[in-house]
Amino acid sequence: MAPSVITNALSVDVEEYYHAEVYRDGTNGMREGLESRVEASTERVLELLSAGAAKATFFILGQVAAAHPALVRKIAGEKHEIACHGHAHEPVFRQTPTEFRADVSRAKAVLEDIIGEPVVGYRAPSFSIGRAQAWAYDILLQEGFRYDSSIYPIVHDHYGDREAPRFPYEIWRKGSRALVEFPISTVRVAGVNLPIGGGGYFRLLPLALTRAGIRRVNARERQATLFYFHPWELDPDQPRPTMSWRHRFRLYVGIEREERKLARLLRDIAFAPIRNILAI
Ligand SMILES: [Zn+2]
Incomplete structure (x- = not known):
């Protein structure tokens, strides 16, 4: 199939497997003595993107950047965009404004x-x-x-706002300075927003659905989409602690096929970093 004409945005959230909210929930927040695997799994991501001639935005956790500065330099050296995923992976709704400011400014400074x-x-x-x-x-x-990229306009038990706009828009302004929001992508079918922006849905659903959804948005709405994944989703050998079947399913469904699916997606869809797509 021919590559899509519109270039889409690609993003990678760089964190350890144990930073995932589902992992934290399933293990009651146990993080002591856990093996670090982020360097090896992010190297696999870089190889995958290099093979697919794709550039991406890497939202890197401040804690990970502080522990692995050479990895951050390597990502930047391969002409990907470096962006911020906060410092300690604490959900914003569990922080006060003062705590949030401290968390993001610390991570930004480290990067x-x-x-x-x-x-x-x-x-x-x-x-x-x-x-x-x-x-x-x-x-x-x-x-x-x-710019911010923290909204997924779908119905979900942990996150999501189905009323939110589906494409980049100005979400906040002060004087001459504006903050643009680039939501994770959905395709609208029969009045419902369906997820085509990656994460667990991409592991669960056939590749063809995401690919067709991106092409539909590009062709019918003339808009770029935004896709995301995590390095730990390419690491089927990560430690799998005891947790409920529901947690295990969400974390590990389709993990063995993820790398192959992503390679095929990169072959069929043209991707660039968010900053290039937003032209800022
Ligand atoms: Zn994350």
């Missing part, structure tokens, strides 16, 4: 010290900026961010 360039993009842990956390946008703007 900027390593790459020597401004970091302008932010993604909240587990898409955790809901309507009650709109104060976070003002803080992001004050801390020098120019």
Whole structure:
């Protein structure tokens, strides 16, 4: 099949397997003595993107960047965009505004010290900026961010806002400075937003659905889509602690096929970093 004409945005949330909210929930937050696997799994992501000639935005957790600065330099050296995933992967709805500002400014400083360039993009842990956390946008703007990517316009038990716009829009403004929101992509079918933006849905559903959904949005709505995944989703050998079947299903469904599916997606769809797509 011919590549899509519109270039779409690709993003990778760089964190350890144990930072996932479902892992934390399933293990009651146990993080002591856990093996670090983020370096090896992110190397696999870089190889995959290199083979697919794709560039992406990497939302890197501040804690991971501080522990693995060479990895951050390597990602930047391969011409991907470095962006911020906060410092400690604490959901925004569990933080006060003061705690949130401290978390994002610390992570931004760590990343900027390593790459020597401004970091302008932010993604909240587990898409955790809901309507009650709109104060976070003002803080992001004050801390020098120019875009946010923390909304998934679907119905979900942990996150999602099905009323939110589906394409990039100005979510906050102060004077001449604006913060743009780039939501994770959905395709609208029969009045319902269906997820085509990656994560667990991509592992669960056939590749053809995501691919057809992206092409439909590109062709019918003339809009770029945004897709995301995590390095730990390419690591089927990660430790799998005892947890309920529901938690296990959400974390590990389709994990063995993920790398092959992503390779095929990169072959069929043209991808670039978010900053390039938004032209900021
Ligand atoms: Zn995350």
